[in-house]
Amino acid sequence: MPNIGSACWAIAEGYIPSGSVSQDPALVSHETICILNAGERAAEIAITLYFEDREPVGPYRLSVGARRTRHLQFNHLDDPEPVPRDTAYASLIQSTEPIVVQHTRLDSRHPNIALLSTIAFPQG
Amino acid sequence: MPNIGSACWAIAEGYIPSGSVSQDPALVSHETICILNAGERAAEIAITLYFEDREPVGPYRLSVGARRTRHLQFNHLDDPEPVPRDTAYASLIQSTEPIVVQHTRLDSRHPNIALLSTIAFPQG
Amino acid sequence: MPNIGSACWAIAEGYIPSGSVSQDPALVSHETICILNAGERAAEIAITLYFEDREPVGPYRLSVGARRTRHLQFNHLDDPEPVPRDTAYASLIQSTEPIVVQHTRLDSRHPNIALLSTIAFPQG
Amino acid sequence: MPNIGSACWAIAEGYIPSGSVSQDPALVSHETICILNAGERAAEIAITLYFEDREPVGPYRLSVGARRTRHLQFNHLDDPEPVPRDTAYASLIQSTEPIVVQHTRLDSRHPNIALLSTIAFPQG
Numbered sequence: 001m002p003n004i005g006s007a008c009w010a011i012a013e014g015y016i017p018s019g020s021v022s023q024d025p026a027l028v029s030h031e032t033i034c035i036l037n038a039g040e041r042a043a044e045i046a047i048t049l050y051f052e053d054r055e056p057v058g059p060y061r062l063s064v065g066a067r068r069t070r071h072l073q074f075n076h077l078d079d080p081e082p083v084p085r086d087t088a089y090a091s092l093i094q095s096t097e098p099i100v101v102q103h104t105r106l107d108s109r110h111p112n113i114a115l116l117s118t119i120a121f122p123q124g
Numbered sequence: 125m126p127n128i129g130s131a132c133w134a135i136a137e138g139y140i141p142s143g144s145v146s147q148d149p150a151l152v153s154h155e156t157i158c159i160l161n162a163g164e165r166a167a168e169i170a171i172t173l174y175f176e177d178r179e180p181v182g183p184y185r186l187s188v189g190a191r192r193t194r195h196l197q198f199n200h201l202d203d204p205e206p207v208p209r210d211t212a213y214a215s216l217i218q219s220t221e222p223i224v225v226q227h228t229r230l231d232s233r234h235p236n237i238a239l240l241s242t243i244a245f246p247q248g
Numbered sequence: 249m250p251n252i253g254s255a256c257w258a259i260a261e262g263y264i265p266s267g268s269v270s271q272d273p274a275l276v277s278h279e280t281i282c283i284l285n286a287g288e289r290a291a292e293i294a295i296t297l298y299f300e301d302r303e304p305v306g307p308y309r310l311s312v313g314a315r316r317t318r319h320l321q322f323n324h325l326d327d328p329e330p331v332p333r334d335t336a337y338a339s340l341i342q343s344t345e346p347i348v349v350q351h352t353r354l355d356s357r358h359p360n361i362a363l364l365s366t367i368a369f370p371q372g
Numbered sequence: 373m374p375n376i377g378s379a380c381w382a383i384a385e386g387y388i389p390s391g392s393v394s395q396d397p398a399l400v401s402h403e404t405i406c407i408l409n410a411g412e413r414a415a416e417i418a419i420t421l422y423f424e425d426r427e428p429v430g431p432y433r434l435s436v437g438a439r440r441t442r443h444l445q446f447n448h449l450d451d452p453e454p455v456p457r458d459t460a461y462a463s464l465i466q467s468t469e470p471i472v473v474q475h476t477r478l479d480s481r482h483p484n485i486a487l488l489s490t491i492a493f494p495q496g
Contacts, residue, residue, distance in 0.1 A: 004134050004216065010376050012406040012441065012474035034136040036174055036214035050408055050441045069136065069174045069214035090408035090441035090472070092376065100214070102136035128258050128340065158260040160298055160338035193260065193298040193338035224338070226260035252382050252464065282384040284422055284462035317384065317422045317462035348462070350384035 003039045005098035011091045013103070014049070016075060018085035031074040033093070036100040037064040043097035049083065050090040057081060064099065127163045129222035135215045137227070138173070140199060142209035155198040157217070160224040161188040167221035173207065174214045181205060188223065251287045253346035259339045261351070262297070264323060266333035279322040281341070284348040285312040291345035297331065298338040305329060312347065375411045377470035383463045385475070386421070388447060390457035403446040405465070408472040409436040415469035421455065422462040429453060436471065 016031055037043045046059035060077050064070045074083050074091075083089065093101055140155055161167045170183035184201050188194045198207050198215075207213065217225055264279055285291045294307035308325050312318045322331050322339075331337065341349050388403055409415045418431035432449050436442045446455045446463075455461065465473055 004132060008376060010408055010410065010472040012408040012472045013404075013443070013476055014406075014441075015443070032137075034138075034212070034214065036134055036136040036216075038134065038172075038174065038216055048410075050410065050439060052440060052442055056439050067174060067180050068176060069138075069212060070176055071137070071139070071212040088406070088441060088443040090406065092408075092410055100134040100136045104137055128256060156261075158262075158336070158338065160258055160260040160340075162258065162296075162298065162340055191298060191304050192300060193262075193336060194300055195261070195263070195336040224258040224260045228261055252380060280385075282386075282460075282462065284382055284384040284464075286382065286420075286422065286464055315422060315428050316424060317386075317460060318424055319385070319387070319460040348382040348384045352385055 003098050005036070005038070005100040007095050007098055009093040009095075009099075009101040011093070011101070011103045014074065014083075014089040014091055015087070016083060016085050032071055032104045033074065033091070034069065034071045034102040034104065035064050035093075036069045037066065037095075037097060038100075039097050040066050041097050042066055043095045043099050045093060045095045045099070047077070048092045048094075050092070052088055059094075127222050129160070129162070129224040131219050131222055133217040133223075133225040135217070135225070135227045138198065138213040138215055139211070140207060140209050156195055156228045157198065157215070158193065158195045158226040158228065159188050159217075160193045161190065161219075161221060162224075163221050164190050165221050166190055167219045167223050169217060169219045169223070171201070172216045172218075174216070176212055183218075251346050253284070253286070253348040255343050255346055257341040257347075257349040259341070259349070259351045262322065262337040262339055263335070264331060264333050280319055280352045281322065281339070282317065282319045282350040282352065283312050283341075284317045285314065285343075285345060286348075287345050288314050289345050290314050291343045291347050293341060293343045293347070295325070296340045296342075298340070300336055307342075375470050377408070377410070377472040379467050379470055381465040381467075381471070381473040383465070383473070383475045386446065386455075386461040386463055387459070388455060388457050404443055404476045405446065405463070406441065406443045406474040406476065407436050407465075408441045409438065409467075409469060410472075411469050412438050413469055414438050415467045415471050417465060417467045417471070419449070420464045420466075422464070424460050431466075 011033070014031060035045065043064045045062050045064060047062075048056050048058035049060070050056050057080060060079065062070070062072065077083050135157070138155060159169065167188045169186050169188060171186070172180050172182035173184075174180050181204060184203065186194070186196065201207050259281070262279060283293065291312045293310050293312060295310070296304050296306035297308070298304050305328060308327065310318070310320065325331050383405070386403060407417065415436045417434050417436060419434070420428050420430035421432070422428050429452060432451065434442070434444065449455050
């Protein structure tokens with residue numbers, strides 16, 4: 001299997017609305033980071049969050065096993081601190097192994113849902 | 125005509141909701157992988173699916189003829205096994221010829237539809 | 249000003265639904281290709297469309313002046329032939345000058361609209 | 373921390389609808405440019421807007437501090453002139469430091485919202 005991806009990714013967009021029209025967990029507004037580790041070694045990952053008016057927060061640490069994917073909601077991050085709602089942020093994802101990162105937002109503030117997704121930016 | 129694309133692509137996001145508000149086949153929730161083979165030779169393609177908590181499944185095999193596109197719904201893959209619903213997955217697409225890969229999701233769980241699309245990640 | 253972009257781009261996704269809930273021209277289902285020519289010379293552009301079960305069609309020819317953008321609806325292409333509705337296609341965009349290409353779909357089949365957008369794939 | 377990104381980015385798509393079904397500022401139609409400066413020096417940024425039938429307008433100038441993100445609505449740009457509504461445009465973003473740029477549109481013309489997002493195109 002190929003060792004696909006990059007060890008450093010950035011997502012410039014980040015925003016979790018505090019409101020949702022649905023209480024269905026699948027339809028509450030959320031931001032998801034999708035990570036693929038297609039390689040043969042577990043990836044140790046550190047996420048740093050950047051804000052408009054204060055110093056970065058992190059690292060948030062997680063592992064993605066060899067030959068595994070992980071779809072992580074920013075809503076669920078809480079160590080070192082929860083991600084603030086209704087606040088613009090950006091994120092940097094650094095990994096000990098090559099990974100592929102994609103970003104998706106489900107927005108359910110209004111009586112319908114909207115989805116966006118984009119590949120993150122790989123460095124080098 | 126140029127031989128455009130890459131022989132190896134990854135899509136870190138994947139999720140097929142089991143619910144749809146419409147039974148119209150065009151509006152049932154689905155994930156589509158769009159492949160362009162602009163070259164002069166048929167491309168033999170192998171798709172591998174990655175999961176959060178078990179070993180990868182595949183390869184799913186398909187061909188895309190010379191100078192052809194193919195828009196394939198993950199919903200319709202069934203050999204070696206169907207793609208589970210309501211389950212996070214990622215995919216790796218390997219080809220014998222350079223191709224271009226784009227990923228689209230139509231989500232119709234809620235009484236409206238939402239679309240997302242992003243270019244897949246090309247390796248090398 | 250920088251000579252930004254690539255002379256060859258591909259968009260693997262393409263699909264114009266025949267139905268729309270609105271007759272407002274701005275809200276009829278459409279696919280748009282957005283082109284930026286930030287350079288100092290006009291760009292002569294040739295678009296080729298690829299299908300699932302027949303030979304490619306084109307070139308569709310257009311110009312984008314120096315220091316200009318052009319947002320072109322695939323719905324409006326008609327020479328050498330109109331783009332078929334309800335049909336999967338892909339496109340290759342070749343230019344005499346470096347350009348940047350982005351792709352957007354407005355889908356208004358259902359009583360709401362959905363938008364998708366992605367950067368096209370640049371070759372070399 | 374890594375010096376991630378590029379000093380020159382382009383976004384070929386740009387369009388701010390004049391209509392919105394909501395007067396809630398968070399749900400008025402808007403285009404947002406999200407910038408991440410993960411480096412150790414403030415980035416001085418110049419944005420140039422391109423149109424279909426007249427010369428480019430700009431530069432619009434802004435700063436993004438070291439280790440900061442900024443999510444800027446094109447709706448709010450007004451020097452040297454406001455961004456016209458219902459008009460196709462494209463944008464070029466040049467920075468004194470490496471940055472990462474992502475583009476998001478919230479469209480609320482119709483009684484629902486739609487979101488699109490894509491990574492901008494990095495030069496070199």
